[in-house]
Every structure is written in structure tokens, then in C-alpha cells.
Amino acid sequence: MLQIKNLKAYYGPIQALKGIDLEVEKGKITCLIGCNGAGKTTLLKAISGMLRREGSIVLDGQVELVNKPPRFVARQGIIHVPEGRHIFPGLTVKENLETGTINWHGFFGRKPYDRELEEVYALFPRLKERQNQLGWSLSGGEQQMLAMGRALMARPKLLMLDEPSMGLAPLIIAELFEKIKEINTEQGIPILLVEQNARLALEISDYAYVIDGGRIILSGPSAELKHDPRVIDAYFGKFAQKH
């Protein structure tokens, strides 16, 4: 559904992506793994239109997204859950979720969105329990659920998750990854998952890309890559004890 060809991206004069080729398939979980500073976040930002880019990003074989503004990309249903969650600390959980509907309403609160809200609450009952609590008062895991819930309120065609496991305890991570799988299998939403935690990402995904220095250095079905010694040696060390 998303075809990326020879994508380059820049922070001012600095080139951070050096010609990326990557595909996201309909209905699948595609993951992008790599060390800190490899270019994972940059790739998601480049897809979302937040950086100067060259190359090609084609949606559904039809719509060219390079040179389109973030607003256009989001309106196509490509929804980005950023690294660090970025929920609104001064809004309640429910209000945070409501902000996710801005895109498809034209403006905030114009149409009813009770169905979306109920779906998100069904997936994350903890958000329902805490719906009137302010964002800042949530735990890290709950904030990640909220950021994902907010993205789901937008009825995404493609969900992009940047390091959902970051800073969370292993048990919470396991619970979140179950939910990610559920979003994919039960709602059929394709996911582009960015993770430093390679072992987990390969466990949950169908296809994987390894990025290093702004280049894709390896790719293949996740079931194969998780047995690839090059991946195990370079990316499993840090997390190997936990799972």
C-alpha cells in the first residue's frame, strides 16, 4: 500500500536518509529496526511530511506523497504515533482521544464519534476507567495506549508507531504488543512499526527492514530475519535476556 523508492531526507543541510527503498503491505505489520541514531524516526517523519525529501512515496499505487504537507498525508489516513507519545498533558484522556478526530471532521467535535470512542475503550479499558483524568497523571504505558488510541480515533488507513516500547517495563511492553497485534488482525489496519527492540519487533511483524546510517542494510520476512546471525549479533544483545 506504501511504496517508498530512493527516499532521501534532510535536516537543513544534513542528509539523514540516504536513499531508502521500503514497502508496506496491506494488512501486514512491517517493522523497521535499527540502533539509536540509525534513522528510524527520520523515516517516519519523512513519510509524514515533516522534513525536506527527495525520491518517491506512493500510496495505493496512486498518490505521490513526497512534497505534500503533513496535513495532506494525515488526511490520506497515514497516522503517526510519535516517539515519546506527545499526548496533551493538560487535557483529559477523553479530550486527548477527541483530538484524534480533527482530521475527518473538518474541525473538532463536528460529528458524533461515539462509535470510535467505544472501540478505543473496548481495546483499552484502562483508558475508559481514566477518561476524566488529565494526561500528565497517566503512567508511561497508559500514555502510550492513549497515543495509540488517539491515532485510532482518526480511522487510520496506515498506523505508524515510533518506539512504543520505549522506557516501559517488560510486562507493560508485552501487553502493548498484544494490542498492536490485535489492532492489526482484528481491525485489519496495516502497521509500520519502528523499534530498537529488535527481538520483539521481529516476533510481532510479518516483514522487516534493518536500517543503519540512513540506509536499509537488510530486509526479509521477520520469521527469517529473527534467525539471521547478522541480526542476532548486532541487535539482540541488549534485549536478549528479557524475552
Ligand SMILES: Nc1ncnc2c1ncn2[C@@H]1O[C@H](COP(=O)(O)OP(=O)(O)O)[C@@H](O)[C@H]1O
Ligand atoms: N533535528 C535534527 N537535526 C539534525 N540532525 C538530526 C535531527 N534529528 C535527528 N538527526 C540525526 O539524524 C540521524 C537519525 O536520527 P533518528 O532518525 O532520530 O534516529 P533513530 O530514530 O533511529 O534513533 C541521527 O544521526 C541524528 O543525529
Ligand SMILES: [Mg+2]
Ligand atoms: Mg527514534
